[in-house]
Amino acid sequence: MLKSRGEKIFNVINITIMLILFAIFIFPYIIIISSSFSGERALAKYGPGFFIRDFSFASYLYIFSAGSTVLRSLGVSVYITLVTTVLSVLVNALLAYPLSRHDLFGKKILNIYVVITMLFGGGMVPFYLLIEDLNLLNNLWSLILPVVVSAWNIILLRNYFAALPDSLEESAKIEGAGNVRILFEIYIPLSASVIATVALFAAVNQWNSWTTARLFIDPNHSELYPIQYVIRNMIINMDSISSGAGGGASNVPQIGVQNAAIIVATLPIVCVYPFLQKYFINGTIVGAVKE
Amino acid sequence: MAKTTRLSIILLLVLFMLFTLCGCATLEIDLNKDGSGSAVLTISRAALSETGIETEDELKAAVDEYLKAYNTDWTIVQVKLNKVSQTDEAFILDFKLARIQNLKYVGRYELEAGKDFVENSNTRSLLKKWGQGQFETLEYANGKLVSSLAEGISIRPINYESGEAMEADAFLDSCLAGTDLKIFTFLNYDVEFIEKVSLNLPGKVKYYSSENMEITNGGKTVVIYPTEFEISTLTAADGTIEKETKTASNFVGYVVYEESVSIGMIAALACLALGIGVLVFFAIKKKWLQKFLKSRGLRYLKKEYSYYLMVLPGVVMLAIFCYVPMAGIYTAFTKYDPARGIFGSEFVGLQNFINMFDPRWDFWITLRNTIIIALLKFIVGYPGSIILALLFTYLASKKFKSIMQTVSYLPYFLSWVMISGIAYNFLTTNNGILNNLLQMFGKSPIKWYSDPSHWWTILTLTSVWKGVGYGTIVFLAGICGINSELYEAASIDGAGAWRQIFTVTLPGLMPVISFTFILNMGNLIKDDYEQILALCGENNAYLKDKVSVLGTAIFGSLSSVDQYSSGAAMGLFQSVISLILIIGANRLLVKRDHPGLW
Numbered sequence: 001m002l003k004s005r006g007e008k009i010f011n012v013i014n015i016t017i018m019l020i021l022f023a024i025f026i027f028p029y030i031i032i033i034s035s036s037f038s039g040e041r042a043l044a045k046y047g048p049g050f051f052i053r054d055f056s057f058a059s060y061l062y063i064f065s066a067g068s069t070v071l072r073s074l075g076v077s078v079y080i081t082l083v084t085t086v087l088s089v090l091v092n093a094l095l096a097y098p099l100s101r102h103d104l105f106g107k108k109i110l111n112i113y114v115v116i117t118m119l120f121g122g123g124m125v126p127f128y129l130l131i132e133d134l135n136l137l138n139n140l141w142s143l144i145l146p147v148v149v150s151a152w153n154i155i156l157l158r159n160y161f162a163a164l165p166d167s168l169e170e171s172a173k174i175e176g177a178g179n180v181r182i183l184f185e186i187y188i189p190l191s192a193s194v195i196a197t198v199a200l201f202a203a204v205n206q207w208n209s210w211t212t213a214r215l216f217i218d219p220n221h222s223e224l225y226p227i228q229y230v231i232r233n234m235i236i237n238m239d240s241i242s243s244g245a246g247g248g249a250s251n252v253p254q255i256g257v258q259n260a261a262i263i264v265a266t267l268p269i270v271c272v273y274p275f276l277q278k279y280f281i282n283g284t285i286v287g288a289v290k291e
Numbered sequence: 292m293a294k295t296t297r298l299s300i301i302l303l304l305v306l307f308m309l310f311t312l313c314g315c316a317t318l319e320i321d322l323n324k325d326g327s328g329s330a331v332l333t334i335s336r337a338a339l340s341e342t343g344i345e346t347e348d349e350l351k352a353a354v355d356e357y358l359k360a361y362n363t364d365w366t367i368v369q370v371k372l373n374k375v376s377q378t379d380e381a382f383i384l385d386f387k388l389a390r391i392q393n394l395k396y397v398g399r400y401e402l403e404a405g406k407d408f409v410e411n412s413n414t415r416s417l418l419k420k421w422g423q424g425q426f427e428t429l430e431y432a433n434g435k436l437v438s439s440l441a442e443g444i445s446i447r448p449i450n451y452e453s454g455e456a457m458e459a460d461a462f463l464d465s466c467l468a469g470t471d472l473k474i475f476t477f478l479n480y481d482v483e484f485i486e487k488v489s490l491n492l493p494g495k496v497k498y499y500s501s502e503n504m505e506i507t508n509g510g511k512t513v514v515i516y517p518t519e520f521e522i523s524t525l526t527a528a529d530g531t532i533e534k535e536t537k538t539a540s541n542f543v544g545y546v547v548y549e550e551s552v553s554i555g556m557i558a559a560l561a562c563l564a565l566g567i568g569v570l571v572f573f574a575i576k577k578k579w580l581q582k583f584l585k586s587r588g589l590r591y592l593k594k595e596y597s598y599y600l601m602v603l604p605g606v607v608m609l610a611i612f613c614y615v616p617m618a619g620i621y622t623a624f625t626k627y628d629p630a631r632g633i634f635g636s637e638f639v640g641l642q643n644f645i646n647m648f649d650p651r652w653d654f655w656i657t658l659r660n661t662i663i664i665a666l667l668k669f670i671v672g673y674p675g676s677i678i679l680a681l682l683f684t685y686l687a688s689k690k691f692k693s694i695m696q697t698v699s700y701l702p703y704f705l706s707w708v709m710i711s712g713i714a715y716n717f718l719t720t721n722n723g724i725l726n727n728l729l730q731m732f733g734k735s736p737i738k739w740y741s742d743p744s745h746w747w748t749i750l751t752l753t754s755v756w757k758g759v760g761y762g763t764i765v766f767l768a769g770i771c772g773i774n775s776e777l778y779e780a781a782s783i784d785g786a787g788a789w790r791q792i793f794t795v796t797l798p799g800l801m802p803v804i805s806f807t808f809i810l811n812m813g814n815l816i817k818d819d820y821e822q823i824l825a826l827c828g829e830n831n832a833y834l835k836d837k838v839s840v841l842g843t844a845i846f847g848s849l850s851s852v853d854q855y856s857s858g859a860a861m862g863l864f865q866s867v868i869s870l871i872l873i874i875g876a877n878r879l880l881v882k883r884d885h886p887g888l889w
Contacts, residue, residue: 014685123863124849125845
């Protein structure tokens with residue numbers, strides 16, 4: 001293919017911009033990684049930087065030492081993420097499947113019931129009072145239960161189920177299968193990609209969430225803190241961001257430990273990232289361009 | 292938290308009437324369960340005329356004026372003159388009373404559950420002191436202090452049924468604790484003109500205090516007469532303290548009663564039963580049941596009941612975690628009191644919203660920040676995503692394109708905590724990267740975490756870094772959907788890649804662009820409070836002016852029970868505005884032939 005001069009220039013500019021962007025996107029990770037492998041003294045002297053100085057595993061050893069808060073909170077995060085994901089897929093699929101049947105009696109009301117929750121909410125204060133009244137404070141279920149059902153996921157699943165041919169359901173019914181069996185043995189296996197999307201959404205959101213832990217779990221129950229909240233506390237303590245004083249960080253967790261913790265907490269995301277990229281894109285497009 | 296709410300009842304009236312009136316009067320009070328009530332004050336005409344009030348209108352004006360002065364502070368609520376009527380000898384004033392709190396200067400009134408009363412060491416000692424004939428010093432109106440002493444008067448509990456008097460200690464330990472009794476205590480000084488106060492209780496008296504009290508109406512009405520004893524008034528005006536001692540009429544005592552089911556409740560239940568009865572009658576007569584059994588819905592329900600079992604868990608969870616908080620919005624219209632729960636708290640109407648919009652508060656700064664930060668993110672991030680999507684499309688190397696996509700989507704999946712940790716490496720004053728760079732170029736370092744001037748930029752840039760790549764997905768899908776014949780036709784016409792962007796790609800992308808644009812406008816009032824909480828911390832006073840947004844303000848309100856109501860009010864404000872914006876956005880979309888949002 002012949003290319004005009006203008007196109008060539010455009011290509012060069014485009015590639016240049018891309019390279020700059022590449023650097024901007026990659027640079028922060030490199031800094032985090034290299035400073036997590038740097039020795040404490042070098043970090044104190046030069047601060048975080050592009051290169052590993054005074055290579056050491058000290059930060060990681062600190063994190064993975066026995067009884068470390070990071071390790072325990074990792075366990076908490078894994079636990080709540082798994083439970084949330086399983087429940088989320090189960091409950092949302094169970095609600096979405098009947099909604100996708102066009103002869104469902106009361107379908108319209110049920111649809112409105114679901115959609116309203118997308119448009120309007122009670123806000124944080126009533127939500128907090130609810131959790132308090134349910135006696136869920138300082139209980140991991142307070143982090144799990146509220147995020148299980150999501151209108152967005154239900155609509156995603158509903159649209160996908162509705163797009164599958166009706167003959168599937170009809171023939172299964174002739175064979176005498178019940179609705180629950182039809183859902184679990186026919187529809188869910190055929191919807192692997194959208195189920196994966198819902199599962200990944202639920203998992204990533206739960207893994208990344210920390211404000212609920214801040215609200216619902218008090219410092220006396222710090223053994224229930226998920227990883228994100230533990231790291232956040234580390235960062236806050238380091239720089240005393242809260243007081244705005246800045247600098248003078250001589251607290252125990254040094255910046256290397258913080259960065260190592262960030263890497264440990266990000267690793268699961270990076271591990272599932274190939275799947276994320278595939279399914280999230282599906283989900284985002286389906287979600288943005290309705291039905 | 293212990294029940295420290297100071298409820299006060301109506302004897303307040305006694306006090307304020309003092310300022311305008313004197314003479315013979317009686318007061319009758321109906322006390323409700325929640326501490327609100329109504330009161331009827333009867334004042335003789337003869338006594339009133341001494342103060343120059345002859346007509347009903349004059350009296351009304353005098354009372355209204357006093358109430359106006361009294362009801363200004365909204366936390367001290369609310370005495371309302373309901374109606375004035377007159378007989379030949381007297382004027383009768385009807386008052387309505389909400390619960391009254393923080394009655395600093397008008398004596399001491401408390402209505403508490405017996406158990407809470409006993410657990411509260413302050414109130415416990417109060418009863419003991421009265422039993423020993425001692426009274427406390429307390430604040431009085433206009434900077435005065437009243438210290439009072441009573442000789443030979445001791446107020447001891449009497450069992451209403453047996454008439455036997457007890458010691459305060461034994462009473463507190465054995466009679467009051469662990470039961471559902473309620474105790475109403477009152478103490479007010481120097482009420483000259485009131486002859487008696489009748490208190491109608493929402494239940495039956497169990498114990499009462501010994502001094503000057505009479506129980507009638509089968510234990511439901513308590514008539515209280517003033518007790519005479521000596522009080523000393525300390526006036527602290529102009530820095531000098533003067534002591535004045537006089538004998539005065541004082542109302543002191545307590546009533547312990549057991550709540551009974553109110554007549555209103557019984558009536559309501561009776562009405563409900565009657566209603567159901569009528570309904571059942573008609574249902575049988577008109578054969579509703581048969582019709583219902585034959586209806587399509589029920590037939591469907593019978594056949595496909597499993598559908599409804601399947602949706603049940605989801606429906607229940609939505610009800611609990613989405614719809615119950617919506618009911619909790621009621622908090623925004625109350626002065627929330629944890630001891631009384633959401634629906635027991637005092638209703639204050641729109642007061643929380645009026646307070647919110649008060650120019651003295653930071654709400655306007657918060658609103659400004661919310662909108663400006665959202666706009667900045669939108670102005671930079673939205674065109675950024677479109678341009679990035681175009682650049683991706685025209686990247687010659689497919690491999691490079693997919694690497695760039697992978698790299699640019701990744702930040703979207705990192706939490707704000709992770710990003711704040713990354714940002715910390717750049718911003719810390721302790722050898723942070725940005726400050727090191729500044730110093731390298733001979734500039735002085737900046738204390739990022741205490742200098743608010745750069746934070747709008749920092750928030751915008753971190754948000755764009757996180758979201759710009761992910762934002763391209765929709766546009767890339769849109770570009771994929773453009774008919775490739777159009778490109779061929781354009782290149783046959785001699786249009787290069789640059790021209791194709793403007794003649795084919797952008798016009799073809801227009802529906803997606805307008806769709807997402809309108810969608811984004813609907814999110815204008817929503818803020819990413821997690822970002823700000825993670826990056827700036829929760830209470831960073833230095834940055835507050837620039838980074839406090841609605842979400843962080845609401846989040847902050849949860850740190851103190853006093854602010855729950857104002858937080859709920861802000862939350863409602865945000866929800867309503869965002870609902871309006873979304874509905875507006877949807878209207879626009881439908882008008883432009885897009886599929887609606889729902």
